[in-house]
Amino acid sequence: MNESATTARLPWVALLPTLVVALGVLFLLGLDQGQALAAVQGQTAFDMNLIHELVHDARHAAGFPCH
Numbered sequence: 217m218n219e220s221a222t223t224a225r226l227p228w229v230a231l232l233p234t235l236v237v238a239l240g241v242l243f244l245l246g247l248d249q250g251q252a253l254a255a256v257q258g259q260t261a262f263d264m265n266l267i268h269e270l271v272h273d274a275r276h277a278a279g280f281p282c283h
């Protein structure tokens with residue numbers, strides 16, 4: 217049996233959800249300053265900055281402009 221006849225190529229559109237998730241994780245790990253939790257916590261999210269505090273050392277280690 218021909219291998220290429222049974223193996224369908226993944227269309228590039230199928231990679232879009234992966235790209236969206238990857239960009240979301242990149243934002244959370246590298247850039248978030250309270251925006252991600254603001255919908256739930258309101259102004260408190262910017263005051264407490266929980267995600268920033270959680271990943272702070274990783275941001276500096278990775279070279280992100282943290283603050």
Ligand SMILES: [Zn+2]
Nearest residue numbers: 272276282283
């Ligand atoms: Zn920092």
